[in-house]
Amino acid sequence: MQSSQSSSSVSSGQPSPTPVKEKGADYVYFDRTTAGFSADAIPRAKAAQLKLEHYYKIAVDAAIERNTRRVELERKLAADTAMSDERKQRQLLQLGKKESAFLRLKRTKLGLDDFRTVKVIGKGAFGEVRVVQKTDTGKIYAMKTLKKEEMLKKDQLAHVRAERDVLAESNSPWVVQLFYSFQDPTYLYLIMEFLPGGDLMTMLIKYDTFSEDVSRFYIAECVLAIEAVHKLGFIHRDIKPDNILIDKEGHIKLSDFGLSTGFHKQHDSSYYTRLLESANGVQSPTTAARNSVAVNAIHLTMSNKDTIATWKANRRKLAYSTVGTPDYIAPEIFLQQGYGNECDWWSLGAIMFECLVGYPPFCSESTHDTYQKIINWSNYLMFPDDVHLSHEAEDLIRRLITSHDRRLGVDQIKHHPFFYGVNWNIIRNIEAPFVPRLRSITDTSYFPTDELEQVPEQPSDGDSTGNKDLAFLGYTFKRFTISSNGF
Amino acid sequence: MSFFNSIGPFVEAALVVGNFKTIVMQPKHVDVMEWVAFNMFDFYQNLNLFYGVLTECCTSQSCPAMAAGPQLNYTWINQDRKSVQLPAPTYIDYVMTWVQNLLDDENAFPTRSGRDFSPSFPSTIKHVYRQLLRVFAHLYYAHYPQILHLRSEPHFNSLFAHFLAFGKEYELLDVKDVKGAPNAPAGIGLLWERWKEMGILVS
Ligand SMILES: Nc1ncnc2c1ncn2[C@@H]1O[C@H](COP(=O)(O)OP(=O)(O)OP(=O)(O)O)[C@@H](O)[C@H]1O
Numbered sequence: 001m002q003s004s005q006s007s008s009s010v011s012s013g014q015p016s017p018t019p020v021k022e023k024g025a026d027y028v029y030f031d032r033t034t035a036g037f038s039a040d041a042i043p044r045a046k047a048a049q050l051k052l053e054h055y056y057k058i059a060v061d062a063a064i065e066r067n068t069r070r071v072e073l074e075r076k077l078a079a080d081t082a083m084s085d086e087r088k089q090r091q092l093l094q095l096g097k098k099e100s101a102f103l104r105l106k107r108t109k110l111g112l113d114d115f116r117t118v119k120v121i122g123k124g125a126f127g128e129v130r131v132v133q134k135t136d137t138g139k140i141y142a143m144k145t146l147k148k149e150e151m152l153k154k155d156q157l158a159h160v161r162a163e164r165d166v167l168a169e170s171n172s173p174w175v176v177q178l179f180y181s182f183q184d185p186t187y188l189y190l191i192m193e194f195l196p197g198g199d200l201m202t203m204l205i206k207y208d209t210f211s212e213d214v215s216r217f218y219i220a221e222c223v224l225a226i227e228a229v230h231k232l233g234f235i236h237r238d239i240k241p242d243n244i245l246i247d248k249e250g251h252i253k254l255s256d257f258g259l260s261t262g263f264h265k266q267h268d269s270s271y272y273t274r275l276l277e278s279a280n281g282v283q284s285p286t287t288a289a290r291n292s293v294a295v296n297a298i299h300l301t302m303s304n305k306d307t308i309a310t311w312k313a314n315r316r317k318l319a320y321s322t323v324g325t326p327d328y329i330a331p332e333i334f335l336q337q338g339y340g341n342e343c344d345w346w347s348l349g350a351i352m353f354e355c356l357v358g359y360p361p362f363c364s365e366s367t368h369d370t371y372q373k374i375i376n377w378s379n380y381l382m383f384p385d386d387v388h389l390s391h392e393a394e395d396l397i398r399r400l401i402t403s404h405d406r407r408l409g410v411d412q413i414k415h416h417p418f419f420y421g422v423n424w425n426i427i428r429n430i431e432a433p434f435v436p437r438l439r440s441i442t443d444t445s446y447f448p449t450d451e452l453e454q455v456p457e458q459p460s461d462g463d464s465t466g467n468k469d470l471a472f473l474g475y476t477f478k479r480f481t482i483s484s485n486g487f
Numbered sequence: 488m489s490f491f492n493s494i495g496p497f498v499e500a501a502l503v504v505g506n507f508k509t510i511v512m513q514p515k516h517v518d519v520m521e522w523v524a525f526n527m528f529d530f531y532q533n534l535n536l537f538y539g540v541l542t543e544c545c546t547s548q549s550c551p552a553m554a555a556g557p558q559l560n561y562t563w564i565n566q567d568r569k570s571v572q573l574p575a576p577t578y579i580d581y582v583m584t585w586v587q588n589l590l591d592d593e594n595a596f597p598t599r600s601g602r603d604f605s606p607s608f609p610s611t612i613k614h615v616y617r618q619l620l621r622v623f624a625h626l627y628y629a630h631y632p633q634i635l636h637l638r639s640e641p642h643f644n645s646l647f648a649h650f651l652a653f654g655k656e657y658e659l660l661d662v663k664d665v666k667g668a669p670n671a672p673a674g675i676g677l678l679w680e681r682w683k684e685m686g687i688l689v690s
Contacts, residue, residue, distance in 0.1 A: 049642045060510060063509050096518065099514060100521040107590070107596065
């Protein structure tokens with residue numbers, strides 16, 4: 001095939017290629033030109049080409065995966081001499097049904113009216129979380145709504161979505177599964193698996209502190225969860241008790257992230273810079289004073305109990321606010337000097353402190369003060385006298401809440417004496433310290449639902465309910481669960 | 488240059504190499520209706536994608552008839568069951584709108600769990616297939632140079648070859664439709680022959 005960039009004669013707005021030059025029986029000379037096309041025809045053609053390439057890649061992969069699932073099942077059935085042929089046949093039929101349901105799902109447009117709200121269970125920075133039931137299948141999910149308007153930049157959306165898709169597709173037992181997402185003009189909707197056990201923040205509000213044994217369990221599971229996220233090539237950046245969810249067996253999973261993290265004002269580094277500048281500057285006498293040594297002393301003698309009480313009273317409100325709580329964020333994130341995945345281990349240190357002591361290490365009456373304390377962590381990390389901590393626990397916390405170059409890495413953490421006796425390979429299979437006692441699949445007793453009464457049952461979608469989105473089009477996201485019987 | 492003398496090397500350009508069997512074959516144990524519905528849905532989306540790029544070249548001036556060969560014009564059957572000549576863009580718009588509405592129609596293409604395909608589904612699919620084939624045929628016959636200018640021929644060829652292979656496998660395709668009548672041959676008839684020779688399509 002020949003092509004030439006030389007301009008050819010163009011008549012009446014239509015490209016007219018140079019006539020054929022004979023050069024062998026099949027030889028055609030064709031001048032390619034984009035002259036007669038509108039300005040956006042070229043990028044659109046390119047986009048169509050890329051989409052089709054993607055389409056065929058996925059189609060081939062899907063054929064291979066489908067085949068693998070079938071062959072695996074057939075092999076398993078062939079090896080099973082105890083099972084009757086009839087039951088084997090039924091199992092193959094079942095697989096076919098699931099595969100068919102999966103194909104159907106890809107044609108399915110989902111909208112808000114495909115789900116019925118059972119209960120509002122949570123509130124996040126950009127919207128709420130509800131337990132919902134898919135009306136046609138009766139299956140239960142958690143639906144998170146995100147108000148588009150309140151998310152910062154639109155072009156972040158695509159980037160963030162791609163990240164999230166990888167995570168959601170990871171199939172990791174440590175990450176909450178995402179099944180669908182769709183949107184209407186006002187909101188983005190995420191349909192995830194429902195974890196009925198609530199979150200660690202709610203548990204901490206309820207129990208105040210955990211024993212070292214109980215803390216060891218949750219912190220050890222968090223170590224594995226964070227490790228899993230890092231292995232996938234991600235940094236969570238926002239690990240906090242509100243994002244640590246409890247499944248029906250009492251084990252933890254990290255909540256869907258990547259999506260909101262990218263949008264949070266608090267993660268916008270220029271936001272920090274401004275905050276810090278205003279805090280360091282002399283604009284406000286109080287903030288300036290707090291930064292000086294003299295007032296630090298006052299701060300230290302002031303009744304810590306009051307601070308903690310205020311902090312506790314505001315804990316949930318803080319979780320609902322767009323600014324969020326900075327309590328668990330590593331100092332290097334504020335300082336804009338770049339950071340690696342070590343920042344997640346700092347957060348874990350802060351959570352471990354809270355589990356054992358009852359409040360996070362730098363909690364203050366205002367987020368300003370918290371920033372200041374985190375940046376000057378070495379002056380503010382204090383273990384209260386009235387709480388007894390084992391030497392190992394305190395040591396581990398001190399090796400996590402430290403400068404990033406001295407912080408322990410995952411292998412060192414796993415070998416730390418605090419975790420002596422932990423069998424890292426089976427921890428997810430042992431019995432959890434608190435196993436939620438659930439009366440039904442929609443039991444929401446582990447959520448602070450009474451505090452959420454002002455939240456409407458249904459998200460008020462600004463526009464029509466007829467506005468449906470292809471659940472999968474434009475997303476590489478697909479979810480095949482062998483355990484669930486279609487959707 | 489028309490499609491007939493550019494049939495040369497450009498029709499051999501392909502995005503997908505080899506035979507389409509792997510992605511056309513009905514997966515074992517999977518419901519055939521579901522499989523066909525799923526694929527037709529994608530063919531429609533993908534064809535629409537490329538037609539969207541070519542619409543600016545397909546006007547009632549450039550294409551006063553829905554042509555797919557020198558003597559071959561397709562006619563549209565209107566509500567009064569009368570067959571009418573339409574400019575190609577109008578014809579294609581009718582086809583695409585009609586198919587989109589069918590795809591959105593829960594009775595024709597069920598998506599709800601537990602909802603079955605109606606007994607008339609195979610005949611609906613045949614109709615859809617035939618109309619989409621006509622859109623392909625017109626684009627090849629009337630807009631092939633533009634496809635080349637946009638360097639889209641490997642993609643468009645593969646999409647169409649896949650479409651043909653699929654139609655063949657599920658008996659949606661009438662070879663008459665591909666070749667046209669002896670006195671009114673369809674441009675795509677040449678592709679059909681060529682791709683069979685090349686082994687892209689298995690006869
Ligand atoms: N899949 C789920 N199953 C059960 N409860 C959930 C689920 N996802 C979220 N929740 C509840 O809703 C609360 C708020 O959710 P989440 O933390 O994801 O929102 P958010 O604060 O906007 O998130 P972030 O700020 O971390 O992006 C959680 O603390 C938890 O109690």
